[in-house]
Amino acid sequence: MSQKNDVCIPVSDVTSEQEQCQVSIHENFDYLQRGQWLRAAVLGATDGLVSVASLMMGVGAVKHDVRAMIITGFAGLVAGACSMAIGEFVSISSQRDVEVAQMKRGGYNDESQKDSLPNPVQAAAASAIAFMFGAIIPVLAAAFIVDHKVRLGVVVAAVSLALVVFGWIGAVLGRSPVVKSCLRITVGGWMAMAITFALTKWIGSTGL
Structure with a gap:
């Protein structure tokens, strides 16, 4: 028995109330507040990943030089992080x-x-770091590959894997559907890279 202000309360009842309170706090956790920070972090990393990868794919559509792709990727990383x-x-x-x-x-x-x-x-600072974290992935993926076609394929593969991971992390921590989140973010990244590659290839072929 525990006693306070001359009122006796069974210890078992106190323990039960504490357990119920802990369960209630867990169930009523503010996922919306955490989701706002999560959204900012995932958005920054995804933006860095997709934008820099698309820039590198665009350059790779008209230039086979690995140095041109790396310089473009690094410039996009710095400029994007500052902008974010x-x-x-x-x-x-x-x-x-x-x-x-x-x-x-x-x-x-x-x-x-x-x-x-x-x-x-x-x-x-958080936005810049998140952007750089995502942007460094395609840069590193292309840095050590000499063959042009293989380099482009590796960049696409690395970016695709990273997009799936980002989508999975966002879905798990935000308590949202995993498959839907991963599919949405991956398809969006593919579209951005494909459009940039195709348009740059077309412009390069016209001699503009």
Whole structure:
């Protein structure tokens, strides 16, 4: 028995309530909040993977030189990471300014509440890192292969595998259908690479 304020409560009942509370917390976990961060991370990595791979496939459509593909991929990695970081910093800064202004209008000046607001610097760094993580995959896949056709095939294979992994991670952590997520993200990546390759090949063949 446990006693508080002269009221006796059976220990077994307390234990049962604690277990029920733990189950309730687990069931009511805010997957939506985690999904927002997950979406940003997966989007950044996928964007880096698909955009840089598409750039490299476009260059590979008209040039057989491995150096041209690597330089293009690296330039796309740096430019994309900077773009993602700047865009995320501006977006989160604007969102933070709106929320701070709303708090002031409501009479809330608690510093702890301001500390809980999204951090633009952290968001920018996270976006840049996620982009670079995805973008480095096609660059590394093409770096050590001399044969042109084999290099293109390896890039497509590496990107496809990475897309499946990204889709699987997003589905598992976000509690969404795995097959649907993997299929959607993989087909989207294939389409981006195919369109870039085909259009660049066509432009190169016309002599423009």
